[in-house]
Amino acid sequence: MNQYCYDIITDLTQLDATKLKEYVRKLYQKKKFKDLRFSADEKLPYIVLYSKKDKQVCIKMTSKAKKNIERIEGIHFKLKPADLKFTEDIVLDKPYIFELEQCAWWDEDCKIAKGQKWSTLIHNGPYFTHLVEPYEPHGAPLVYANVEYDLTPQEERIANFYARRIISEMSGNVTQIWTKDKVFNKNFWTDFKKYLTAEHKKIFKDFSKLDFSQIIERLEELKEVEKQMTQKEKDAKKIKAAERKQDYGYAIINDIKEPVGNFTIEPAAIFYGRGNNPKRGKIKRDIDPEEVIINIDEKAKVPVAPAGHNWKQVIHDHNAAWIASWKDPISNESKYVYLGAEGQLKGRSDFVKYEKARKLNKYLNKIRKQYTADITSHLNKSRQLGTVLYLIDRHGIRVGNEKDESETDTVGASTLRVEHVKLKDPVVAKQTVTELERDHIRIVPQQLVDGPPGNSRHI
């Protein structure tokens, strides 16, 4: 959808954003634009956004209709300096179409210094939902042993996580029923207690006696209310989201404006993990700016952390592709905010990847010959390596890495264990088996052939 922006050219000390947005909205209704103008009773095909960070007001089309675009652009053409004067002090620049330049990263012009990810990098930092939009309590009580208890906002917020999971599971659209899982509930309960007041902690002794039904009911009511919102309210919500994206959703890298992939710091939530992760059900807490490292151009203005907060550190690493990073408190692994996949960085690394694949293709026959021979080698090591390579090549199984007990126990080609191999009647797998019988591993592929489809698997 087209978007047009007006830069605010005067220094703004005090600015009433609501009034300015209203002013711009009404610009397109001025009588003097005659047949181009939008009448007051007509549904406007645009919403107005204000970006404090980028000092601009934009209109974003909500309709793709050619006619509407022509009218908007026609009005832009006819705008006079007087139209752009919001107040005596606050003046807008002429509107321009907001579009992201496509950087042809394969092009000479777009090349950046060798060995570096970026030569310039400007952005507004990540978005902290819990700081910018503090939790608004709904007041529904949690029931324990048939008695209602009012929760503090902090308690309620966590209780919502669990209640929402129950709602999702009831809808039948999820594949896992976690709220009936012992480990999940135990982990959740242990962590939930850390958020309870001393008083509630004393009363709530047994997790199974907690009854979330009133909270579930309230959350469902709130969802219904949202469904019933008027168009105006829906628009207001849309505007909010679009303004957030305008403020935080773009970075300028190597002088090209590109979208940021996921500019929101992961908010507090229940940790689910995949499969039987032993940490499933734990509560992943909120991350504060004090834990976040910002990577930005040394020449750029450092983004301002949310009020009352500071960054952990600000670095200027030209070899790093990320703009913000923090440690995930559950896994202790680094998490990053990256630029979007449509940008030059991803384009370039994809290019490298596919070139490597082309190169590999040249050696494929040689590699296949080699591992086929290795499988019958008298050397243990060669036999193992050959088998792993065979599994990867023929069955698309991943390599497999070392893991510790605190992670989901999955295995790859190199980490398969005896218990993963099931012997089956060789007749069932005629083809594969005849080929492999002499390799003493004949049954392994049969089981894998029966596995789920996919271009790459772990088991």
Add this chain to the structure above:
DNA sequence: CTACGCGACTCAGAAATATCCCG
């Protein structure tokens, strides 16, 4: 030289959300 830990990046599964379609 090797082993190891960890930082940085890509991949992919599941859920959420948007869109489509039909009565």
Add this chain to the structure above:
DNA sequence: TCGGGATATTTCTGAGTCGCGTA
């Protein structure tokens, strides 16, 4: 044109891999 179910798309983030620095 409305509701709701089916289907497609997007978002979110856990997990896998690799390579580099260090001991």
